[in-house]
Amino acid sequence: MDRFVFLTFDGLSRGAVYAAFALALVLIWRGARIVNFAQGAMAIATVYAAYSVTSATGSYWLGFGAALLCGLALGVLVERGVMRFVGHTSPLNAVIVALGLVLVIQAVLGMVYGNEFRPSEAPFSRTAFTVGGLAFLSRYDLFVFAAVVTLMVGLALLFTRTPVGLRLRAAAFAPEVSRLLGVNVAGMRTLAWALASAVGALAAMLVVPTGLGLHPTSMDLVFVTAFTAAVVGGLDSPLGAVAGGLAVGLLLSYVSGYAGAEMTPVAVLLLLLAVLLVRPSGLFSGVAARRV
Amino acid sequence: MTDSILEVSGLVAGYGAAPVLRDVDLTVPRGAITAVLGANGAGKTTLLRALSGLLKPTAGRIVFDGTDLRGTKVEQLVRRGLAHVPQGRGVVAELTVEENLRLGGLWRGDAPGLRRDMAEAYETFPALARRRKHSGHQLSGGERQMLALARALVGRPRLLLLDEPSLGLAPRVTAQIMALLRRLREASGLSVLLVEQNVRGALSVADGGVVMSLGRVAVTASAERLRDDTALRHAYLGF
Amino acid sequence: MRYTVVRHLALTLAAAAVLLALTYGLEPFRNYQLATAAAYLCATAGLTVLTGLSGQLSLGHGALMATGAYPVALAQNEFRDRDISGGWVLPVSLAIGVATALVAGLVVGLAAARLRGPYLAGVTLAVAVIVPALTTAFDSVFNGDQGLSVYIEPPPLSLGATFPYERWQAWIALTGALLTMFLLTNLVRSRYGRHFRAVRDDEVAARLAGINVARTQVLAFVVSAACAGLGGGLLAVLAQSVSPGAFSLTLSLFLVMAVVIGGLGRLAGAVWGALLLVLLPQASHSLTEALSLSPSAAQRLDGNLPLAIFGTTLVVVMLLAPGGIQGLLARLAGRFRPRPVTAPDHREVGTS
Numbered sequence: 001m002d003r004f005v006f007l008t009f010d011g012l013s014r015g016a017v018y019a020a021f022a023l024a025l026v027l028i029w030r031g032a033r034i035v036n037f038a039q040g041a042m043a044i045a046t047v048y049a050a051y052s053v054t055s056a057t058g059s060y061w062l063g064f065g066a067a068l069l070c071g072l073a074l075g076v077l078v079e080r081g082v083m084r085f086v087g088h089t090s091p092l093n094a095v096i097v098a099l100g101l102v103l104v105i106q107a108v109l110g111m112v113y114g115n116e117f118r119p120s121e122a123p124f125s126r127t128a129f130t131v132g133g134l135a136f137l138s139r140y141d142l143f144v145f146a147a148v149v150t151l152m153v154g155l156a157l158l159f160t161r162t163p164v165g166l167r168l169r170a171a172a173f174a175p176e177v178s179r180l181l182g183v184n185v186a187g188m189r190t191l192a193w194a195l196a197s198a199v200g201a202l203a204a205m206l207v208v209p210t211g212l213g214l215h216p217t218s219m220d221l222v223f224v225t226a227f228t229a230a231v232v233g234g235l236d237s238p239l240g241a242v243a244g245g246l247a248v249g250l251l252l253s254y255v256s257g258y259a260g261a262e263m264t265p266v267a268v269l270l271l272l273l274a275v276l277l278v279r280p281s282g283l284f285s286g287v288a289a290r291r292v
Numbered sequence: 293m294t295d296s297i298l299e300v301s302g303l304v305a306g307y308g309a310a311p312v313l314r315d316v317d318l319t320v321p322r323g324a325i326t327a328v329l330g331a332n333g334a335g336k337t338t339l340l341r342a343l344s345g346l347l348k349p350t351a352g353r354i355v356f357d358g359t360d361l362r363g364t365k366v367e368q369l370v371r372r373g374l375a376h377v378p379q380g381r382g383v384v385a386e387l388t389v390e391e392n393l394r395l396g397g398l399w400r401g402d403a404p405g406l407r408r409d410m411a412e413a414y415e416t417f418p419a420l421a422r423r424r425k426h427s428g429h430q431l432s433g434g435e436r437q438m439l440a441l442a443r444a445l446v447g448r449p450r451l452l453l454l455d456e457p458s459l460g461l462a463p464r465v466t467a468q469i470m471a472l473l474r475r476l477r478e479a480s481g482l483s484v485l486l487v488e489q490n491v492r493g494a495l496s497v498a499d500g501g502v503v504m505s506l507g508r509v510a511v512t513a514s515a516e517r518l519r520d521d522t523a524l525r526h527a528y529l530g531f
Numbered sequence: 532m533r534y535t536v537v538r539h540l541a542l543t544l545a546a547a548a549v550l551l552a553l554t555y556g557l558e559p560f561r562n563y564q565l566a567t568a569a570a571y572l573c574a575t576a577g578l579t580v581l582t583g584l585s586g587q588l589s590l591g592h593g594a595l596m597a598t599g600a601y602p603v604a605l606a607q608n609e610f611r612d613r614d615i616s617g618g619w620v621l622p623v624s625l626a627i628g629v630a631t632a633l634v635a636g637l638v639v640g641l642a643a644a645r646l647r648g649p650y651l652a653g654v655t656l657a658v659a660v661i662v663p664a665l666t667t668a669f670d671s672v673f674n675g676d677q678g679l680s681v682y683i684e685p686p687p688l689s690l691g692a693t694f695p696y697e698r699w700q701a702w703i704a705l706t707g708a709l710l711t712m713f714l715l716t717n718l719v720r721s722r723y724g725r726h727f728r729a730v731r732d733d734e735v736a737a738r739l740a741g742i743n744v745a746r747t748q749v750l751a752f753v754v755s756a757a758c759a760g761l762g763g764g765l766l767a768v769l770a771q772s773v774s775p776g777a778f779s780l781t782l783s784l785f786l787v788m789a790v791v792i793g794g795l796g797r798l799a800g801a802v803w804g805a806l807l808l809v810l811l812p813q814a815s816h817s818l819t820e821a822l823s824l825s826p827s828a829a830q831r832l833d834g835n836l837p838l839a840i841f842g843t844t845l846v847v848v849m850l851l852a853p854g855g856i857q858g859l860l861a862r863l864a865g866r867f868r869p870r871p872v873t874a875p876d877h878r879e880v881g882t883s
Contacts, residue, residue: 031458035649037656085850091648092588096791097849099590099784103842106781110835114827141574166651170384170395177382180344181401181447182370212754220780221664224657231653273642 006128006136007249007257013016013141014210015249016148021203021226022233022241024196025156028158029235031172031192032083034091040223041105042078042197043204044216048068048109050205051214060123066202075197079190106216115216122209144206151202152242157196168192223264225252228272234281293436297451297483298343311350312338314507320451323481325473326516328492329529330504331531336487337379339504340453343485344369344376348371357450370399375449379456379487381440385428389420389439392428393511394451406446413442416472439468445476451483458490461505466490470497495519503528535720539647553564554701561770562697564809569704570765571789572805573711577758578790579801580715584724585751586642586731588651592656592759593782598635598662598780599628600762600767601673607767611682618687621768625707629757631669636756637749644748663775674797678774681767704765715798717770718754729749781800781838788845813838 021039028036046067056064081102088093111139124139137145159165167273170178171188179185203226204219212218233240246272255267298320306312312335320326328336341347343354345366354361356374364372384392393413397406414421419439425430425453431439437457444452454473458466474497476482488494495501501518503511511518512527554562579593589595610616639658643651654787666673673679686699718724726747729737736743767773789804815836819829 023753029649035653037652082846084852087850091651093849095588095590095649095652096787097846099787099804100842100845100849103781103784103788103838103845105842107835107839107842111831111839114831129479140360163394166387166391166395167398169391173386174382174384177378177384178395179346179366180370180376180378180382181395181443184367191698217780220660222659224653227653228657235649245498260668262664262668262670265661266668269661270658272654273638276646277642279434 004259005115007253009128009137010257011253012246012247013137013144014207014253014255015211016144017203017207017245018222018226018249019242019245020148020151020199020206022230022245023152023238024199024203024279025226025230025251026238026241027192027196027199028233029230030238031168031189031196034083034094034098035227035235036193036196037095037223038101038105039076039196039200039226040204040219041072041102041216042282043071043200044208044214044219045074045105045109045201046099046197047120047204047208047214047218048113050115051120060121064123064205066200069204071201072194074201075194078197079193083193084186104124113216116145118214119182120214126210140209147202147206151199155199155238164191199273203217219267222271225268228275230269231272232275295322296320296484297357298486299355300343301353303342303349303354305338305347305349305512307347308317310428312507313342313349315367316352316424316507316509318502318509318512320483320485321500322483323477324499325477325484325486325497327498327518328485328487328504329491329494329518330510332489334504335409335507336504337372337455340376340378340455340485340487344374345511346376352412370447370449373448373450374453375444375451375460376453377440377444377457379459381436383428383431383436383439384416388425388427390424391442392439397448399447409446409448418519427520433460434462434468437461437465439470441472446489449482450512451485453487455484455487456489457486458488458493463493466493470494473480475498534580535585536717537757539713539716539720543709543747547709550705551702553706554698557701559695559697562695562701564813566697566701566704566769567766568805568809569701569708570762571786571808572708572801573762573765574759574786574799575789575793575804575808576711576715576801577755577762579793579804580719580727580758580797582787583797583800584731585727585748586721587748587751588787589639589643589752589755590652590656590780590783591654591662592755592786593778593780593784594659594662595632595635595639595756595759596674596763596766596782597754597758597773597775597778599632600773601628601679601763602631603628603767604679604773605672607682608679616684620684621676621703625761625764625768628767629760632756632760632763633753635760636753639756640749640752643752644745655783656744660779661720663778663780666676666775676775676776677773680772681770683768683771700769703768707761707765711761712798715754715758719798723747723750784845787839788841792844792848808864811840815840 027256049061049070050067053066056062086097122140124143126138126140128136128138167183168188171183171185175185229244230241252264256264296319300318303313303316304311342349393410455470495515498515500514502509574596582588606627610620626758667675726742728776730744730747789808793800793804819833
């Protein structure tokens with residue numbers, strides 16, 4: 001029973017990270033109608049940037065900030081420099097371009113930093129607190145929750161209470177009409193990418209120190225898992241992304257605890273196949289994913 | 293300050309190989325309601341889209357209140373005072389009534405002024421005030437038209453391009469909207485370019501009109517003449 | 532139809548003769564490269580049929596190659612453990628690999644047939660990332676990251692004691708590649724090939740014409756998976772080892788790139804793609820050598836330069852090709868069907 005409690009909290013902590021990353025995917029999906037397959041590679045690049053800054057300055061937090069800034073910058077760079085020019089004749093175009101970017105980003109990281117796994121230290125203890133013999137959360141888990149909750153509250157306020165947020169939503173829902181109303185839709189798209197990329201950077205910074213190790217391909221499986229979470233929740237739904245992320249986190253934690261950590265990738269694949277076969281539009285949305 | 297708020301000359305525009313607008317000359321008088329009539333496919337909607345820049349013309353000149361609009365981006369037009377309510381209204385269904393309205397005036401960057409104008413909009417359209425927090429999904433066709441109109445007006449335009457406001461609406465609602473346009477023209481000197489399939493409705497409120505046929509302006513006349521000249525009506529308007 | 536098959540057979544035999552002569556003229560390393568290209572060709576040809584002909588993008592064909600490679604490794608080692616030998620052993624192992632890949636392709640294909648756009652890409656990406664991870668999940672059988680070595684019998688004595696091993700490898704691989712090309716060329720020209728193209732171009736029209744869309748899609752997947760499995764099995768034979776690192780996401784993306792650049796939809800393009808997969812890393816290796824760098828820097832560059840070049844090429848080709856994937860496909864089909872112009876809100880533009 002205590003194992004179950006521990007796994008539940010652990011799962012929520014993992015789930016929070018998947019929720020954040022899935023949110024980044026949903027942001028770009030709503031804003032640009034594409035799934036950013038390069039999201040993971042972009043995110044790990046920002047973690048490398050943080051690594052360099054932390055190594056140079058000795059401060060984890062400076063590195064953290066650098067990762068977020070780098071995320072913003074990378075989002076702008078990718079959208080303005082590449083994705084803007086992708087033809088709309090097929091949704092596959094953006095997918096293939098994004099994959100090309102994955103190759104380039106991972107190659108550059110390999111060339112600059114090498115392909116060995118670098119250790120990644122968490123800023124807080126990862127040992128779980130025990131309350132009455134029950135293993136709970138660790139300081140690090142609390143940090144993860146705090147960071148993700150702050151992120152979500154921040155995004156929610158941004159989108160619902162600010163003029164920029166209104167413009168972002170209008171540009172995503174109805175780009176043509178928004179232009180007629182004076183909204184700089186192209187600029188909003190870039191902003192959406194920058195935000196999503198920064199969110200991805202945050203998620204990566206939170207997950208890499210949990211035993212993933214720093215390597216150009218570290219985020220590949222996280223991307224696939226977060227994608228699965230976003231699909232579970234419905235690509236159009238931010239709430240769905242959060243729910244999906246937490247659900248997937250819990251599932252993987254139980255699988256890891258009861259069947260062994262190596263079985264988690266299998267669980268992800270089976271879950272994805274199951275969702276896509278049974279209810280591809282996810283639990284919360286109304287987007288057509290299947291051929292009619 | 294000239295008599296006409298919009299002067300179009302030699303406008304050519306289309307989608308793909310064949311142009312829909314084939315050399316359109318048009319003058320919209322200031323402070324008046326000008327109807328654009330014609331059969332389906334004549335190019336009425338295309339004309340409005342070319343004017344607001346959603347469709348790039350391949351030739352021709354558009355001068356709005358003395359300024360050539362060439363090179364002006366679509367987003368800039370509302371700042372210049374040109375508002376376009378597209379066919380189908382363009383109410384953003386995922387946003388609430390309040391958010392749609394606010395969207396219309398965001399470009400002004402003048403929060404207090406916007407609040408005042410939104411309050412005024414709620415007075416003019418009490419139905420919208422009642423549905424303030426409802427999302428666009430939940431509105432009826434007539435309410436959406438009112439919202440689209442209110443949203444455009446919140447931006448304080450000098451010229452309003454309206455594309456088929458009566459589409460899908462009951463005659464009573466259409467009459468309300470037309471009456472509203474007349475009141476606006478009288479109260480604030482708003483110029484309106486009104487594309488309509490509903491000829492009677494449009495002519496009941498317009499001061500003048502143009503009839504388009506096959507991508508050109510075939511007839512320019514006062515509303516009276518368009519109403520009374522039966523030969524003209526038969527030839528171009530089908531009744 | 533029979534005439535076409537005969538013609539293809541004649542062409543295949545002619546090609547075999549030419550290639551046979553070639554293997555006598557090449558030095559051992561080149562023969563090895565030829566063999567590797569032949570193995571890749573099985574996979575790129577299969578992927579061409581799937582993506583180019585049938586319009587389904589798969590980001591997971593590297594993993595499908597692994598589902599062919601690992602059974603071959605296991606079978607070969609099992610045969611050796613039981614002291615079973617003979618000329619028929621290798622073909623049987625390869626057949627087991629192909630069968631396994633076929634089943635994997637069936638599973639993925641069934642899921643994929645109902646999906647489109649990013650969902651299809653996402654599923655195949657998941658396959659690409661996760662299947663290699665299975666080697667760690669089932670460590671006892673697959674030996675995790677270290678992989679397995681593959682026992683291959685030496686060339687038969689009848690060929691002579693000094694018969695170069697690489698030539699033997701080239702013969703094995705080329706046989707597989709020629710067989711694959713022969714079968715695929717016939718498939719492409721057959722009724723099934725027409726069905727693939729019909730579904731790719733206009734699903735609704737195809738269904739109205741009586742084509743079972745789902746079954747056609749699944750068939751394309753299964754066929755391409757079997758080919759990838761053969762390619763993977765051949766790679767296992769050539770490298771005499773299998774490991775998850777050899778079948779990573781990078782390989783899957785390389786295959787996509789090879790097919791896109793080689794010319795979607797044309798089997799001849801698959802040949803170019805396979806050659807590219809072998810020659811580009813070699814070219815970049817030569818470049819790295821020429822830039823006399825420190826050994827650690829050289830190693831970093833060497834491993835990653837091909838990826839960077841491949842990735843950039845993919846991005847550039849996709850951005851420059853007018854109409855993107857669709858345009859490349861349509862141009863190959865010999866006609867350009869302009870899609871209806873849609874406004875960014877995904878509504879059709881009004882025409883009144």
